[in-house]
Each structure stands twice: as C-alpha cells, then as structure tokens.
Amino acid sequence: MRVLGVDPGLTRCGVGVVEGVAGRPLTMLGVGVVRTPSDAELGERLVAVERGIEAWLDEYSPGYVAVERVFAQHNVRTVMGTAQASAIAMLCAARRGIPVALHTPSEVKAAVTGSGRAEKAQVGAMVTRLLRLDAPPRPADAADALALAICHIWRAPAQNRLQQAVAAHRTTGASRRQATPGISRTPGASGAADAPRTPDASAAPRSSGASAAPRSSGASAAPRTSGASAAPRTSGASAAPRTSGASAAPRTSGASRAPRTLKGRSA
Numbered sequence: 001m002r003v004l005g006v007d008p009g010l011t012r013c014g015v016g017v018v019e020g021v022a023g024r025p026l027t028m029l030g031v032g033v034v035r036t037p038s039d040a041e042l043g044e045r046l047v048a049v050e051r052g053i054e055a056w057l058d059e060y061s062p063g064y065v066a067v068e069r070v071f072a073q074h075n076v077r078t079v080m081g082t083a084q085a086s087a088i089a090m091l092c093a094a095r096r097g098i099p100v101a102l103h104t105p106s107e108v109k110a111a112v113t114g115s116g117r118a119e120k121a122q123v124g125a126m127v128t129r130l131l132r133l134d135a136p137p138r139p140a141d142a143a144d145a146l147a148l149a150i151c152h153i154w155r156a157p158a159q160n161r162l163q164q165a166v167a168a169h170r171t172t173g174a175s176r177r178q179a180t181p182g183i184s185r186t187p188g189a190s191g192a193a194d195a196p197r198t199p200d201a202s203a204a205p206r207s208s209g210a211s212a213a214p215r216s217s218g219a220s221a222a223p224r225t226s227g228a229s230a231a232p233r234t235s236g237a238s239a240a241p242r243t244s245g246a247s248a249a250p251r252t253s254g255a256s257r258a259p260r261t262l263k264g265r266s267a
Contacts, residue, residue, distance in 0.1 A: 004062035005148030008085035014141030018149035065093040066152035069102040111151040
C-alpha cells in the first residue's frame with residue numbers, strides 16, 4: 001500500500017509518501033513541503049498548492065491520499081486557510097480517482113505514539129524510528145504528513161473490514177425484508193392470519209336449541225298432541241254421530257209410537 005499524506009496549510013503544506021502494510025516495516029519514499037508566499041493573493045496561493053500536490057501525485061502515483069481533518073480553532077483565519085488547502089488536496093485526488101481518507105490529529109498521534117495528546121517532538125521522534133531515518137524530518141509539517149500516511153496504513157485494514165461488514169449487514173437485511181415481508185408472510189400475534197377463527201359462531205354448530213338441533217318443544221319438534229289438531233276430535237259434536245234422541249233414532253214418545261191410553265175415556 002502506497003499512501004500520500006498531506007498536512008494542509010497555505011504557507012507550508014506538508015507532503016510525504018510511505019509504502020508498506022500493517023504489521024511489517026514501512027518505507028519512506030519521499031517527504032517535502034509545498035510552500036506559497038504569504039504576500040500573494042489567495043487564488044495564486046491555492047493554485048501553487050494544487051500544482052505542488054499534482055507534481056507529487058505524478059511522481060509517486062499513490063493508491064491512497066490521507067489528509068488531516070480540519071477542526072475549529074480560535075484563529076478563524078488560520079482555520080480557513082487550512083480548510084482551503086485541504087480541499088485542494090481532496091480535489092486533486094478525486095480528479096484522479098484516488099480514494100481519500102480523513103484522520104483527526106488525535107487519531108494520528110494515538111496511532112504513531114500511543115497517546116492522542118502527544119507533542120510534535122514526540123510525533124517526529126516516532127516517525128524517525130518507524131521509518132528508520134537518520135534524523136526527524138524538517139519542518140514539523142513534513143513529519144506530520146508522514147505520520148498521516150503511517151496512520152492510514154495501520155488503520156485502513158480495520159476500517160475496510162468494518163465497512164465491508166456494515167455493507168454486508170445492510171445487504172442481508174434488505175434481502176430478508178424483500179423475501180419475508182412482515183405484512184403478508186409473518187403471522188400476527190393475534191392468530192387472525194395463521195388459522196381460521198374458532199369462535200362458537202362459525203367453527204361448530206351452535207348448541208343452543210334455536211339452530212343446532214330440532215327444537216324439542218311441542219310447537220315444532222313433533223306433531224302437536226292437543227285435541228285440536230293431532231287427532232280427530234272425540235267430542236260428541238264431531239267424532240261420532242250424535243246419540244241424542246232427536247236425530248240418532250226415532251223418537252219414542254207416546255204421540256207417534258202407540259196410542260195414548262188416557263183415563264176417563266173408553267172406546
């Protein structure tokens with residue numbers, strides 16, 4: 001892995017190229033500073049920074065560019081110049097399709113020295129030791145640029161694995177949501193979609209006398225046994241011929257069947 005580290009700044013923009021992999025000795029390929037005159041116009045200074053970074057990209061063709069992330073400071077003018085130089089470095093890398101990584105000063109110090117509050121002298125000493133140099137790079141901006149490149153080489157594998165894991169998790173989650181949508185495939189907790197309802201109204205015949213079985217009351221279950229409709233009436237008026245003396249047999253009164261035998265009269 002070959003990384004170009006850029007410590008942005010308008011007056012001095014530190015640049016350094018380091019090659020190697022995490023866990024093995026690193027090699028410095030080049031280090032320097034892109035300078036611009038402080039009395040020049042802002043546009044001219046930015047153009048000078050761009051030309052200097054482009055020259056380093058042409059010479060070393062790095063696979064990555066590591067730029068220090070700009071944080072707010074009390075001096076707004078210094079912050080603006082640093083941010084503008086940082087934007088130039090990112091623009092040059094993006095124009096060539098080179099990935100850009102941003103690292104904070106605390107991340108760089110912690111990666112190189114083990115402490116996020118280390119001084120510049122400590123950073124320079126560790127850079128000299130890690131790259132097996134004879135003396136610390138001068139000025140301090142050059143040492144910071146090499147520290148940025150070292151930080152990215154050591155931290156990039158872990159960051160890449162983390163990004164791949166996050167991307168794989170998102171892809172897996174999206175495919176699961178498409179395969180098993182919760183609305184149509186996942187049964188609800190109430191059981192309304194899993195199985196047919198089994199209340200008494202629909203699952204089985206009602207056991208009440210109204211509909212489950214024929215009513216056992218005398219009105220509908222069996223023929224009525226009352227004398228009015230179940231059988232012929234047995235009353236004397238309709239069941240059999242009347243036996244009264246007026247219609248069932250000839251009258252036996254004395255007026256018609258035999259002559260009267262009244263006393264006092266004789267033949």
